[in-house]
Amino acid sequence: MESRTVYYLEGDGIGPEVSAAARPVLDEAVRSAYSGEKELTWQELLAGEKAYSATGSYLPRETLNALRDDAEVALKGPLTTPVGSGFRSLNVTLRQTFDLYACIRPVRYFKGIQTPVKRPQDVDIVVFRENTEDVYAGIEWEAGSPEAKGLIEFMRERYQTDVDPESAIGIKPITEQGSKRLVRRAIRFALQQKRPSVTLMHKGNIMKFTEGAFCSWGFELAREEFGDSCVSEDEARGEGEDRILIKDRIADNMFQQVLTRPSEYSVVATTNLNGDYISDALAAQVGGLGLAPGANVGDDLAVFEATHGSVPKRAGTNSANPSSLILSGALMLEHLGWFEASAKIYRALERTIQKGRVTYDLARLMQGAETVGCKEFAELIAENMDGN
Numbered sequence: 009m010e011s012r013t014v015y016y017l018e019g020d021g022i023g024p025e026v027s028a029a030a031r032p033v034l035d036e037a038v039r040s041a042y043s044g045e046k047e048l049t050w051q052e053l054l055a056g057e058k059a060y061s062a063t064g065s066y067l068p069r070e071t072l073n074a075l076r077d078d079a080e081v082a083l084k085g086p087l088t089t090p091v092g093s094g095f096r097s098l099n100v101t102l103r104q105t106f107d108l109y110a111c112i113r114p115v116r117y118f119k120g121i122q123t124p125v126k127r128p129q130d131v132d133i134v135v136f137r138e139n140t141e142d143v144y145a146g147i148e149w150e151a152g153s154p155e156a157k158g159l160i161e162f163m164r165e166r167y168q169t170d171v172d173p174e175s176a177i178g179i180k181p182i183t184e185q186g187s188k189r190l191v192r193r194a195i196r197f198a199l200q201q202k203r204p205s206v207t208l209m210h211k212g213n214i215m216k217f218t219e220g221a222f223c224s225w226g227f228e229l230a231r232e233e234f235g236d237s238c239v240s241e242d243e244a245r246g247e248g249e250d251r252i253l254i255k256d257r258i259a260d261n262m263f264q265q266v267l268t269r270p271s272e273y274s275v276v277a278t279t280n281l282n283g284d285y286i287s288d289a290l291a292a293q294v295g296g297l298g299l300a301p302g303a304n305v306g307d308d309l310a311v312f313e314a315t316h317g318s319v320p321k322r323a324g325t326n327s328a329n330p331s332s333l334i335l336s337g338a339l340m341l342e343h344l345g346w347f348e349a350s351a352k353i354y355r356a357l358e359r360t361i362q363k364g365r366v367t368y369d370l371a372r373l374m375q376g377a378e379t380v381g382c383k384e385f386a387e388l389i390a391e392n393m394d395g396n
């Protein structure tokens with residue numbers, strides 16, 4: 009019997025409901041796939057409001073220690089960012105503390121959902137978004153502040169730049185190491201999952217030394233570390249090419265490509281801001297964020313989490329859709345190498361949606377569907393696991 013420990017953080021708002029609904033579905037998938045030869049062991053860690061009431065801290069030391077010293081994977085519900093100036097998001101704190109540098113968001117279509125596009129089934133794209141750098145590094149100053157004025161003045165004196173002294177200023181750090189480790193992960197994933205291409209999405213035609221460098225470093229890494237298994241589009245042999253194609257797309261073009269020719273894209277590796285935008289746009293193409301899973305992955309720890317927030321107004325109503333967390337759990341199973349169990353989840357969810365008994369958010373997108381609660385929807389998914 010192979011047992012793996014999953015550290016779980018319930019989260020706030022709808023978090024406890026979706027977390028309690030999701031765990032039995034993952035257990036059922038593992039049981040159904042491996043008939044008792046593998047199992048998950050669940051270990052709770054406190055975070056958010058529950059942690060605050062119990063310990064006086066939103067992110068207690070025991071939680072941080074367990075994530076640092078013991079955990080290989082964690083399944084996290086959404087955490088509310090307490091309102092009040094100066095409070096850092098717990099989600100951002102976790103990503104920074106554990107250097108979870110790759111944000112991975114797979115986007116695929118489940119039959120039965122109505123979406124704004126004609127061929128949502130052509131979308132099967134996994135976005136690898138750099139998670140620590142770019143304009144999201146949080147280095148920015150308000151217009152007119154002494155810092156912004158000082159920096160503008162320094163740049164004028166030192167580099168003869170001409171920036172309006174009343175400007176707000178934001179800094180966009182992009183490093184070779186940060187870019188390469190993200191692209192490395194995307195290529196490894198493509199190899200492992202036998203995906204045909206990795207597209208480097210960037211805005212290097214305008215921002216040459218940041219976005220452009222991301223792309224150049226990506227190609228350099230592909231050549232140096234994956235020379236036998238990857239090839240650029242220019243050097244590809246055409247028909248019969250069995251190596252992974254490394255494509256290069258300017259960000260604005262990419263937004264129209266994923267609408268007009270989505271089947272030509274498989275894995276996308278990109279910088280932080282681009283990745284934020286493209287993953288939500290892709291999620292919309294297949295029916296919205298309710299079905300969008302996510303993972304924040306570093307070299308020592310991977311935290312799998314729903315992409316939505318804590319939806320405080322629905323807390324305690326048993327109405328939220330648990331799919332995003334369940335699908336994040338499926339990603340976690342893949343991370344552990346348990347692909348048979350994750351495949352069970354995809355098929356069971358699709359089967360459940362097609363039977364037309366779904367949570368309110370999906371019922372809105374489906375003609376004649378019956379609305380069921382969060383717990384009941386998860387139970388239906390678990391019931392539909394066998395016989396796949």
Ligand code: NAD
Pocket residue numbers: 085086087088089090099298313314315316317318319320327328329330332369
């Ligand atoms: P939200 O995702 O909580 O809610 C936005 C809307 O999306 C909701 O009104 C609801 O209609 C819908 N929705 C989201 N998830 C759903 C689900 N599972 N089932 C059905 N409907 C769903 O976003 P928000 O209102 O901007 O944020 C609320 C809180 O969550 C904030 O404190 C924010 O900081 C936090 N947040 C946390 C995370 C995270 O933990 N990773 C992510 C985003 C927001």
